[in-house]
Amino acid sequence: MKVLIVEDDSEAAASLASGLAERGHEFSVCATGPDGLAAALAGGFDVLVLDRMLPGLDGLAIVKTLRNRGVTTPALFLTNISGIDDRVDGLEAGGDDYLVKPFAFVELMARLNVLARRPRAGGEPTELVVADLEMNLIRRTVKRGNTLIDLQPREFQLLECLMRAEGRVLTRTMLLEQVWSFHFDPHTNIVETHISRLRSKVDRGQPMQLIQTLRGAGYSLRAPV
């Protein structure tokens, strides 16, 4: 994965860069808005990480310009304050995700992994398949092998998220946002309890456990290797 980091805080940029390097990803770092825009326009990146506040040109303006010029590279905003307006502004400008500082690096990585492999426009699948688990998005049915699985609407949504991100980690926060539209952290174990229910319906009695819990990171759905 090749990541463009546009961040004026050199310490934060260095920490991001070293984290990416450790995991074997390529990256470029720009410290100002205009430099970042030029690099993003030049292309070749799988995903952009932009600070909202940048000298010269802020993150919002960069993404707006990119989208106007037809550049669709997914962009993740880093914001300092957890304001809904920030998030809404970012998404309206053409951003794809946002993360509030300070954040755990695993959270950023999980989001970048999902963004970088997000299917581009067109070709929305009607069926998702992971190993012997099949989901029909039109009829909204789920089958494990030949057995139909009866899911509650939220459980279906949760499974859909996991299947679409097959193999990649989805953090608790990501699931709260995507499945429940909760942009805050409830203290109750909403995600955990739903995952446990889903697991009992999808994996119980199966020789192959598909729903994986990655301690300290999140959940993913994949066939164990």
Added chain:
Amino acid sequence: MPRFRLVRTGSFRLAVAYLGLFTLSALILGAVIFVAVRREAMGDIDERIREETFSLTREFAEHGRDRLAAIIGDRNAGAGAFAYGLTDPSGVRLAGDLNLQEAIGAPLTSGWASFSEPDRDELGERARDIIRALATRLSDGSTLIVGDEWDSGDRAGRQVLAAFAWALAGTLAFGVAGGFMLSLHALRRIDAISAAARAIVAGDWRRRLPLGRADDELADLARTFNGLFDRIEQLLLANKHAGEAIAHDLRKPLAGALRRLDSLDRARADEREGIVAAAKADIHGVLDTFNALLRISQIEAGARRASFRPVSIAAVARDVVEAFAPAAEDERKVITSVFDDDFDLVGDRELLTQMLANCIDNALRHTPPGTQIRIEGRRRDGGGALSVADDGPGVPAAERERIFQRFHRLDTARGTPGTGLGLSLVAAVAELHGLNIRAFDNRPGLRIEFTMSKSYS
């Protein structure tokens, strides 16, 4: 208290202004009465002169000029009130001592005249008497003049004036004295209020402005200010409390993180990962607290009001209940919700979601298994009420209003995780939406109720 301050007081100025106004109107009234009395008295004099003239002309008509001159001579010598003059057509004096020619410097043959006659009195006491005189041309061309002192009319007017002057002087004296007294009274109360305010400024936050015995506008003002001071004191206390609570709440995880990181050097390689994870969790707890504080301040700042839209509370509640239901079920608790149709509110869906979620979070966290949690939305006349109630152990009455304060935690909740900010955020969101929030005894349990006075649809 320097005396000249009295003169500067509003009450004194008001008293002086009233006094001035009163004096002016009294003067106008006095002048009008003076003129009226004078005119009345004058009218009397003129009437008497006219009658006298009439009787004399009749004498003249019946008995001739010599007889008239004789009568005049008689009356003039007597103690009669009138002065007379009789001149022949050429102006030669025939009888009486009233001589218009001398007095006004011009011959008067008929009509009224007023003039002052120098030194008519033998004693010389009254140097200038005003004389009112009527001249009548008789049929043989001679002129009869009858005059009277105008003094009697003038005297009545002067008496009226004197009475007025005395009354006015008394009023002025009383008014000034009253003004001083009033000002002194007002000044004393204001000084008392100032002294109390200065004491408050100096740090005596318990002190309140004196209301005084009279329930007047000054007492009203003092009461309003006392309300303001109550609020400020409350905020100060809350701030102080929050500051202490922040220090208390943050010291523990920070000290924990430090202790863990300190122990890292001595730890075995296989223990290190766990130590770092625990230290991270401590620091995350601190960040959570700060984020929650920031979010509450943002909500309180009210910027989000700009993005308010109609929100179906019933739909929000349904989503929240559905999200929490499995977790509740795992703890053998039940969440139910009952909503009237069209239970809408203009607001921020995300914040309202978090508001309800925090209430349920709170209810789940502080109740034992088997608890029933019930969310209700009811329309009422011109508004509505939303409540989140549980039948758990509840909150002691003394603490019920304080559960919405930042970092407030019941002693029984000290052991459970949580920032002590969940319900503060609930209160902030409620306030942003104009919802009145209160905690009640649910007998048993806690009921948090949100009421709106205005209905939105």
